[in-house]
Amino acid sequence: MENYRGIDYLRIKLNKHSRRIRLRYKQYDMKKVDISPGITIPIALRAQYNSVLGWCTKSVDNLADRLIFREFSNDNFKINEIFSMNNPDVFFDSAVLSALIASCCFVYISDDGTGYPRLQIIEADKATGVIDPITGLLSEGYAVLQTDQYSKPVIEAYFTPEYTEIFKNGVSDKKIDNPTPYPLLVPIIHRPDAVRPFGRSRISRASMDIQKKAKRTLERAEVSAEFYSFPQKYVVGTSPTADPFETWKATISSMLEFTKDEDGDSPKLGQFTQQSMSPYTEQLRMNASLFSGETGLSLDDLGFVSDNPSSAEAIKASHENLRMMARKAQRTFGSGFLNVGYLAVCMRDKQTYERKEFYKTKAKWEPIFEPDATTFGLIGDAASKINIAVPGFIDEEILRDHLGLGGKKDE
Known part of the structure; x- marks a missing residue:
């Protein structure tokens, strides 16, 4: 023992x-x-x-x-x-x-x-x-x-x-x-x-770190989206004796009225430059690229869909590391x-x-x-030509390993 x-x-x-x-x-x-x-x-x-x-x-x-x-x-x-x-x-x-x-x-x-x-x-x-x-x-x-x-x-x-x-x-x-x-x-x-x-x-560890950074990007984007939806505005030239107005009412109201003071001056309205969301999208895509390189996935797998649909061969090529x-x-x-x-x-x-x-x-x-229909045809043609050169080299078991289809077996 x-x-x-x-x-x-x-x-x-x-x-x-x-x-x-x-x-x-x-x-x-x-x-x-x-x-x-x-x-x-x-x-x-x-x-x-x-x-x-x-x-x-x-x-x-x-x-x-x-x-x-x-x-x-x-x-x-x-x-x-x-x-x-x-x-x-x-x-x-x-x-x-x-x-x-x-x-x-x-x-x-x-x-x-x-x-x-x-x-x-x-x-x-x-x-x-x-x-x-x-x-x-x-x-x-x-x-x-x-x-x-x-x-x-x-x-x-x-x-x-x-x-x-x-x-x-x-x-x-x-x-x-x-x-x-x-x-x-x-x-x-x-x-x-x-x-x-x-x-x-x-x-x-790299996958967890990249995902953590992507989550931080989403959190920043969510906070910034509030300011993107309601950009900050300002009013200058109001009278010191004027009654203050509610900021939320001023934000959502469809019509505001500002009257002139005793000197004939009127306030001037303005709006700060609206924040852009594109930097967050680009940063998130950068993190997705890093993550796809680490794991062998494609950007399509992570939600960044390409404009042109991929064929079966293109999907295989983009997933070579995953394979x-x-x-x-x-x-x-x-x-x-x-x-x-x-x-x-x-x-x-x-x-x-x-x-x-x-x-x-x-x-x-x-x-x-x-495999798709095109792959079936290509493998079938290749198997036929190989078996002509070397009879019986490719049998049913080898074809099943490549195609995933089992032929009818003898009873």
């Missing part, structure tokens, strides 16, 4: 990182209230015009909606059957979305009572572990399975390759034997590297889902398989961009 670090170490580790994860979720839910410094707008007035912007949410959803898991190919161990029995339409989307927001999520594998694996997504702020950088699996793990109304852990689980220990209110309740060679808590990681083995969030990010995410998520399937198969068959036995099993994803 290994010398494990223990549940207390993992509790401290989770508490250390949970604050950063909750910040990302607040940004995604658009509930983060930024404290914006300013030298012109008073704090009380700024609070009345507090803006909400969903660019970080858009950056996550735009990538998550394009990552559609299809199946595992060369499925010699019937992994697809296990995922099909665990609500795959919700499971894969929930895992992808959680990992993009918080850099990772975890899958808790348990027995449904009949010996069949049950899969549950746990957010990154409720689970952690010690990762093996070679396999991407954990050597030990910890998860909060249930909390009370004050977010205090009620039911916790400690995972090792030998057993899963359940704690209730901080006291050990039971131990369950682990039939697999790794802990039954599997991480699904977005963009891992040697420095950050648990990956990086789609909501980066590369999606490809990277597919590789890392596919490895995590395969790890889940590997341990679930070990639990189902009650057999300790070796990880290398699953090397032929590959994750398949739907196309990142749905």
